[in-house]
Every structure is written in C-alpha cells, then in structure tokens.
Ligand SMILES: Nc1ncnc2c1ncn2[C@@H]1O[C@H](COP(=O)(O)OP(=O)(O)O)[C@@H](O)[C@H]1O
C-alpha cells in the first residue's frame with residue numbers, strides 16, 4: 001500500500017530525516033513514535049507529497065509520488081499538525097468547500113459530505129460554526145476533510161495533541177473505526193497511545209528509524225525484567241528488608257513513606273515474583289495498597305533502543321567463547 005524507500009530531508013545543515021525505509025500494509029494502523037523534533041512531521045509531509053525528499057522515493061498504492069504526484073496525492077487523506085480549518089465556515093459548508101477543492105464531482109459531493117460527517121460522528125454539529133466548536137470537534141472536522149474522498153491512505157499528524165483526556169479517547173476510537181477501510185499512519189509522542197492504537201510502531205529518533213515492530217514485541221525486546229511499584233502500610237526499611245531475597249526479586253529500592261505507606265520500586269525476574277511479593281506483604285500483616293507494573297518511559301525506550309543499535313548484541317559478543325557444538 002505504501003512504500004517509503006530510503007528518504008532523507010535536509011533543511012540547510014539540519015538533517016531532519018535520515019534514510020528512512022518502511023512499508024505499510026493495506027488496512028493497518030501504523031504509529032510514528034518519537035519525541036518533538038524527531039522528524040515525524042517532516043516524514044509525513046514527504047509521504048503526502050507536500051515536501052520533496054532530498055533523497056529517496058515514496059510510492060503510494062503502486063504510484064510513484066515523484067512521477068505522478070496528482071494521482072498519488074489523490075489516494076492520500078492528510079490531517080496536518082495544524083488542521084487547515086476555516087473558523088468562519090459551518091462544518092457542512094467547509095466540507096462542501098473541501099469536496100470542491102478535492103474535485104469530487106458535483107453530483108457526488110453531498111453524499112461524500114454526509115458520509116464523512118457520519119464517519120467522524122459530526123452529524124449533530126453539521127450546521128455549527130467551526131470556530132465555536134471544542135478542539136475535539138475541530139479535530140474531527142480535520143479528520144472528516146481527510147476522509148472526504150475515501151482515500152486508501154490516511155496520514156494523521158498528532159491527531160490527539162492538545163486534546164483533553166475524553167477527547168483523546170474519542171479520537172482514538174474514531175481512528176480505530178477507520179482502520180481496515182483505510183491504511184492509517186499516525187504520529188504521536190505518547191508511548192501508550194502508540195501501544196493502544198497501532199498494530200505496528202515505528203520509532204523515530206533524531207531523524208532515524210530506530211525500530212519497527214508490534215507494541216508487544218517492542219515491550220518484550222526492551223523488558224528483560226519486570227519493574228513493579230509497591231505500596232504497603234509498613235515502615236519502608238522493614239518492608240524492603242522483608243522483600244529482599246524473595247525468589248525472583250532482583251532489587252528493592254525504598255522510595256520513602258507517604259501517609260504511613262511505604263513506597264518501593266522492585267525489579268522482578270518474572271511475574272511469579274510479583275505474587276511472592278504480595279504474599280509476603282500480607283503474611284507480615286501489612287495492608288497491600290498498590291502493586292502495579294512500572295511502564296517504561298519513552299526516554300528509557302530510546303535509550304535502550306539506541307544502545308541496542310550502537311553496541312554489538314550480547315550474543316555476538318559472547319559467541320567466540322561459546323563451546324563448539
Ligand atoms: N521548515 C523547517 N526549516 C528548518 N528546520 C526544520 C523545518 N521543519 C522542521 N525542521 C527541523 O527538523 C527536525 C524535525 O522536525 P519535525 O519533522 O517537525 O519533527 P517532529 O514532527 O517529530 O516533532 C527538527 O530539528 C526541526 O527543528
């Protein structure tokens with residue numbers, strides 16, 4: 001569906017995107033995950049044909065962007081970082097206007113607008129002025145204009161940025177409901193968002209692609225041990241002493257006490273160790289207030305992945321010493 005082949009982009013001396021290659025399958029939701037400045041927007045603008053790559057090529061649905069930009073762009077719906085919305089229009093008249101820009105034949109415009117309004121759950125606000133809508137609704141208007149001509153590929157640049165938690169959930173649901181029908185690429189700097197919304201995640205850091213995998217595999221690759229946060233009604237030092245040395249418990253760090261609750265960060269070898277922790281706390285007669293896995297932060301993931309890429313793998317390093325079989 002989409003073939004991105006060794007694209008790079010320089011802005012003067014800044015190499016914003018450095019040799020990115022990947023493919024997207026039909027109907028999949030692919031996430032671009034990376035901190036601000038990683039190169040997500042620049043990559044998306046090259047895919048959509050808004051920005052020519054300094055090097056490399058993009059092919060959409062078999063059509064090379066460089067050779068046939070009009071046909072390639074017609075297959076893409078794009079929600080830029082700043083949606084191209086005219087605040088003085090009503091939702092419906094704006095979508096009518098975009099339908100004309102996208103050269104949807106006059107006889108089909110009404111049906112296309114109705115369909116986009118329905119898909120983006122905008123039916124109730126179709127007569128409202130865009131400038132008076134909440135940011136969540138405005139973002140949906142941005143998505144509605146992107147899907148207007150039913151493009152097979154949707155590119156959504158940080159579709160949940162700046163939204164409140166409820167609007168974020170609604171937008172994620174909308175994105176998932178559009179998958180299958182469209183191939184979707186969305187960017188985010190939030191790890192949990194990539195993990196919950198996307199089937200595959202591309203991690204971009206300093207313009208380079210550092211990993212492409214399913215969220216599950218990425219977590220497994222990164223998580224050789226299991227870190228948990230534990231809170232119990234106990235003196236912190238006593239609790240730490242009781243938990244150290246349990247089978248599968250590698251490290252216990254007391255984080256302090258708060259309102260009579262000891263807070264500990266504990267590194268475990270496996271999930272069984274977690275059960276042993278809970279049992280030990282209860283046996284000691286302490287109330288167990290919390291026991292939850294500690295999520296890896298985006299920063300830790302980058303550190304780990306970039307270290308993985310820079311250092312030879314452990315297997316390779318140890319290979320010469322391994323006995324011959
Ligand atoms: N028009 C531009 N001119 C010069 N530098 C730019 C321009 N757009 C982006 N950059 C630089 O390119 C890098 C990648 O930016 P961007 O693609 O916007 O990242 P992201 O979307 O991941 O936050 C950043 O260092 C940014 O400062």
Ligand SMILES: [Mg+2]
Nearest residue numbers: 040041042081
């Ligand atoms: Mg961006």
